[in-house]
Amino acid sequence: MSVFDIPLSRRQFGLLFSAGAVAAVPSLAFADDGKRTIKHELGTTEISGKPQRVVALEFSFVQALNAIDVVPVGITDDNQPKRIEQLLGKKIDYGSVGTRLEPNLELVAALTPDLIIADELRHSAIYEQLSAIAPTIVLNSWEGSYEVIKSSVVTIADALGEKEKGEQALATHEAIITGLVAKIPAGEKRRFLLAVANPDSMSLHSSSSFTGSVFKAMGLTPAIDSSDAVESGAGIERLVAINPDVFLVATDTGATVFDQWKSNAAFNNIAAVKTGMVFQVDRNQFSRFRGLTTAEMIAREILAKVYQAG
Template sequence: MKKTLFSFCMLALILMVTACGSSSEDQTSEDTQDKDSEATEDTRVIEHEMGETEITGKPEKVVALEFSFVDNLASLGVSPVGIADDDDSERIIEPIREKIGDYTSVGTRKQPSLEVISSLQPDLIIADMKRHKDIYDQLSDIAPTIILPSLAADYEGIISSFETVSKAMGMEEKGEEVLADHKAKMEELRAQVPEDEERTVLPAVVADSGYFAHNMESYTGSLLESIGLKNAIQSGDERYNKINLEQVVEFNPDVMFHMVAGDQTVVDEWESNELYQDISAVKNGEVHEVDRNMWSRFRGLISSEKILEDAINYLYEE
């Protein structure tokens, strides 16, 4: 009887230990699965011009080293903590200034301050391929960094960069909604350009140091072409070309959009020249001064819409 009772107790004890072990293993397995699932959801690998960068969670403190990335973030409803604004807050165009609020300047776009950037303790840095590829490693030591085309990008490149920024921010769905609204706006603007529009346009930065024409592959040139406004320069190795008066005469644009830099420019010297006066745009009163910050420095969804609104107002105002 005692032997039977002892055997029964031992069997019960074994079953209890086995059940506890199984429950513990099940719980450990579930915890591991939960953690794996959480990591998959929170961590993503972003492909960019310099390779791949792993980003976890939604970045809360973002530093933007080009104005187009400020435009990208503003379009997503994100306020960057730091901006390379060339030490001049007036370069932030009004429609975007209203959206982003206060920020810390991290210096110039050409040479941002690594010390200031580090002091902001960012969890994401967005930099330009042309300007910042040489300091990519230093930036990456501070925070996860993605390098995208901006300065050398055309309009389609700017759209592609926006999509990458949306993914990096963990806001891909929001980005798709914003981009859909932008494309609808672009269609509305395109519809305002007559199908038989044949005039050529030439956007250019004009300064005392020269006349810098933007061809059909530049950001502004490709943007205008996207709604049917043909650029006067349809060839060339460089998107931004310093050209002389004789070359402007040769291209003979029907409309010129001048992004004026400084109080005195080369155009002031040309105005007394008969060659300049014989250019189609000059003869027909189609030379328009536009905001250089908007038309040249900012390259993004918000600024693109504003540029085209300006262009259409100048071309088709009643």
């Protein structure tokens, strides 16, 4: 079979010849089994057939693709492939296209994708460049609430011509969450706070953040009720004023203010500290990752840490 026997979209055909790389064309099948218009944060994108080569520019998109058994050809893995293994609980074969903050467009184009999934906050400025490479949909991952992330799973599945798979994955997930929530004792009134500890301050996650909205879905009360997902640069005075009853501190390796504040008298007067309800958690799982299985992990970890329940 010659490269001219391989079915390509018009966009891929143009990219191929403009790049002068005919001899190195991968075998891309893009069956034209109908067109659909996908609504996203920057408008609409028309997609034909079932895309086979997907590039995902945020972790939540990778997890959404995994929920419908799709492995992306390219991922912005922040040049840390171990994060993708942790995100999915397994190794997958893909090409790194740089960081989520600054995707490498040359690497994206070299993968000849037929669909790109981008984040509204990080990638709106390069939407036109991405769209020149392949059909692109833009979703809210970076500041996406739990409900937004759930709806994105169905949108991504629809873009791939697999909407029913997305709806089934969501239904399965919601059944799991319902079972986990049933284990929480009735009458829980304590206020829960997730904070990301940095070297000189903390970032406090509100009810609008992904983790904060998972708390709400579990029937728990976020300590900060705000339309802003994250309150950055918080000092100890702010934390004391919030006075959470259950305090989850997300950390990476290395020293943070959490280590410093442990010996501070004001910190030790916080309700969560006084009752032994302060827990260190993994920053990737509670802050960087977002998705259906991440929400399930958060629920399970809260059950284990706060309620000693499996």
